[in-house]
Amino acid sequence: MKTYTLSLKRIATGAGILVALLAFGSSGSADSRGRSSDENDEPDRNERDEHNRNSPAPVDVKDPALKNTAEMFVRGRNIFRFDTFGDEAFWGDTLRLHQAIAGANQGGTGPGVSPKTALAVGLKVDAGALPRNLVGNLKKGTVNLDDPATTLALLKLNAVVGVTGFFDDRGTLKSIGIQCALCHSTVNDCLAPGIGQRLDGWSNRDLNVGAIIALAPNLKPIADLLGVDEATVRTVLGSWGPGKFDV
Numbered sequence: 001m002k003t004y005t006l007s008l009k010r011i012a013t014g015a016g017i018l019v020a021l022l023a024f025g026s027s028g029s030a031d032s033r034g035r036s037s038d039e040n041d042e043p044d045r046n047e048r049d050e051h052n053r054n055s056p057a058p059v060d061v062k063d064p065a066l067k068n069t070a071e072m073f074v075r076g077r078n079i080f081r082f083d084t085f086g087d088e089a090f091w092g093d094t095l096r097l098h099q100a101i102a103g104a105n106q107g108g109t110g111p112g113v114s115p116k117t118a119l120a121v122g123l124k125v126d127a128g129a130l131p132r133n134l135v136g137n138l139k140k141g142t143v144n145l146d147d148p149a150t151t152l153a154l155l156k157l158n159a160v161v162g163v164t165g166f167f168d169d170r171g172t173l174k175s176i177g178i179q180c181a182l183c184h185s186t187v188n189d190c191l192a193p194g195i196g197q198r199l200d201g202w203s204n205r206d207l208n209v210g211a212i213i214a215l216a217p218n219l220k221p222i223a224d225l226l227g228v229d230e231a232t233v234r235t236v237l238g239s240w241g242p243g244k245f246d247v
């Protein structure tokens, strides 16, 4: 234990000397009273502030404030892109939209939603979330865009912009949620119309929200809320068209 204490002491002394040297070095020449000789030459406060405003300090990537800002930015972007805020309780559990997407062959109901249909109602695919071989096959045109199973594969890859699928251990789609990016992001179509790099903050003007909601097997909760029947809700949703959200 003794050697340990001793070596700590040595380190402390060494560090003290180093700090003193650094302090000396950075203060320019010091006179016999330890005061910096250029202290009197310092510009007055107003002049100095003016100087800082006109020539801001260069970006220091090690600045903790900058690191903190970057972290907050990334966390915020992840929320914007991926956080459903639990709304799968409504879109999935209540309206059962996930069953219509999966289709009867994949544990849901009806024909299911193929990627072609999904793209036709304005949903976007994030090319950045796709594995390289899938990108290659998309370019070659060998991906089956008529099969709802492909839609499920894209959901599993987190590649459908603004939509999150919740799967059980056996790979069955159990619920579905949406996030900000559904309406407030689009893609640059670099692979195909509707398939490309994410453009966050660009409104998705192709999105046919009415048509998407109308796919849900159960519209009773909305019909009850509005005091009309489900058929009326479907008719109104069908009249919205792309880029319309609540008219």
Ligand code: HEC
Residues within 6 Å of the ligand: 080, 178, 179, 180, 181, 182, 183, 184, 209, 245
């Ligand atoms: C179902 C589509 C949809 C979703 C999901 C959505 N928004 Fe919006 N958002 C809209 C529409 C439509 C407007 C109104 C645009 C207008 O009237 O110009 C809007 C407006 C806004 C505005 C005001 C923009 C402005 O210029 O005034 C902000 C901010 C905003 N949304 C943030 C969010 C955030 C954050 C989320 C996720 C928590 C979110 N939105 C989810 C459709 C959506």
